[in-house]
Amino acid sequence: MPDDTDYDKLLDEFGADALTDDQIERFPDPPHPLVRRGVYYAKRDLDPFLAAAERGDTHSIVTGVGPSGPLHLGHVVPLYFAKHVQDRTGAHVYVPISDDEKYFTRDLTFDAVRKHLRENLRDLLAVGFDPDRTRIVIDTADADALYPHAASFAGDITQATVDATYGTPENVGQSFYPAMQTAHLLLPQLVHGEHPTLVPIAVDQDPHVRVCRDVAAKAKYKVRKPGALLSKYLPGLGGPGKMSSSDDAPSIRLTDDRETVERKIKKHAYSGGRESLDEHRERGGDPDVDVAYQYLYSFFEDDDAEVVRLAREYRSGELLSGEMKARAIDRIADFLDAHQRRREALGDLPEELELYRLTEDERERLRADPLG
Structure with missing residues (x-):
């Protein structure tokens, strides 16, 4: 069962570029196996991120979690990659948790989503991020900080763009969510000011980054377009192809003995x-x-x-x-x-989690007028 995905064709379709040998060598020493072995194989605006890391300037990674079930190996790979980079360069890591989106898109109650959220948070904290440079932001819990920006961005995302990127939405929550996702990807810059950011994702998720990049290109927001590091699919146990937690194929969970x-x-x-x-x-x-x-x-x-x-x-x-x-x-x-x-x-989860939540000063910055 070979992986029949034409990864080069996807690059042509999305307008992304292949990762170069020079860029691989510029990753923090040693480059992670995902990078040096070509699993992460393409990029958008990677050079500004690498240059900021080399200079010791502000740079950040955004990688999220969607609490729709137990986390499996495919979920944890970008998290541990982000930690690898943070350990070597001091990168800020932002982890938005899209509990609202899972309610819009999955047949789950909010109670079920919250149950998954509690367990996912324990796995997330177990990765061992630096709490001084990591922020975990939960859509429903941090709506006061996120929603004003999402509302502003929503005015610059047409329904035609949503339909072309995500397919025809089944409800207005799905229609609005790209604006919230744009807020996620720009969150480090909304807190720390304009700087290079990087989003490590599977190549099929690149259209979501492109929506954000189109919004970020508008001068009124005073942010950079987020960069992206695009990966080939990690296989599920059933064979090459994208690992998924939403089908019948077995997966190895982080809690498996x-x-x-x-x-x-x-x-x-x-x-x-x-x-x-x-x-x-x-x-x-x-x-x-x-x-x-x-x-x-x-x-x-x-x-x-x-x-x-x-x-x-x-x-x-x-x-x-x-x-x-x-x-x-x-x-x-x-x-x-x-x-x-x-x-x-881990101790009491609320106590541990508090170390990774937005500070009051950061919240105040986010509550300010999105257009400055």
Whole structure:
């Protein structure tokens, strides 16, 4: 089951540019595996962000969470990437939580969304962001700070743009949400003033950034267009293609224990191996479609020489599919063990969360006239 996505065609369609070797080398040392191995493969306005990071000037990353269910591995990848950059450059990280949007777009009650929100927040805090440089902003809880800006931006987003970008909305909440998302992506600049920002997202989410960039281009807002770092899809267990929590394919949740990870990967992870042992020894496997290998390559094996060795031995037939799965099980389970220990060590959630909320001074800046 190869990933048939034409990633170059998407760049042509969206008008984005491929990541260059020079830009990869300019990422904080060492560049994250997602960057140096080409999972993040394209960008918009990346150079100003890299230059600000090199100079020690203000720069920020925006990456959000939508509380529609338990978080899985696909959700956590951009969060840990943002932490990697923050640890090395001092980047501000803003994490907007779109609890209202999940009510508009999913068949969920507000009570169900709030339940997911509480659990998602524990996972978010377990990532270990620097509380002095990280802000978690919740749409319904921080509406006083967000809504005036969203209302202002809404006047510059036509219904035709919403329809072209998101499809025909089913309700007025969906029609309005692009304005709130624009407020999310511009939030660091609304707090700290004009500066380079970066939004790491899957390539199919780029149209949402383009809506924001069109609004930000209007001189009256005194902000820069947010940059974007676009990634290829991380595969679900069922095979290459976008990982999703909204279909029937199994996913590895951040709360899964080692035994559950082992069971899910052994039973469900799509294999690039051959149908028989003899055939695999003779013809070798295909790491490009093997989900266990793709997990290791993208995120869970930091050693570049090791991922090269694994691919080489798999193609030669020396390494078996079961052995590749066993390596992925160990790496993923170790990662989740560490994440869960931090999660369990959190104290009272409201007390911990308060460290990451907007300060009163920041709220006052956001409550000011959006047009200055």
